[in-house]
Amino acid sequence: SLLEHYSSSQICTALRISGSQFKQWCQVSNSAESITDFIELPNLPEVIKPNSPVKLELNLSNGDNIHIQGVVDVHFICALIGAMKS
Structure with a gap:
């Protein structure tokens, strides 16, 4: 996380965003941490069968x-x- 190395004002200045935008991104980031990286998809039958x-x-x-x-x-x-x- 950038916050481990830089202050929020430094991050906002570097990214040219407002403090409220930064706060919103932090909230989204925190809620996204609980999402897993991989989503298992169901095994669907092939749309086109071989030799069709x-x-x-x-x-x-x-x-x-x-x-x-x-x-x-x-x-x-x-x-x-x-x-x-x-």
Whole structure:
């Protein structure tokens, strides 16, 4: 914590925030300490089953478009998206 090394006024000056903003951040920080770092997610079934036909349309911000229809391997789609981004 910065408060272990600096006064609250030094922190406010360095971050260019008001004392009330600092107090609010401290309150939020103290309440967040009880939150765990990891949240266990339920094991959900896959949306697309292997060898299921798909219809995929990709429109990238650079204007590139691609349309795929049929049975497609997920790894192929990931590789294709990676290639389009580069």
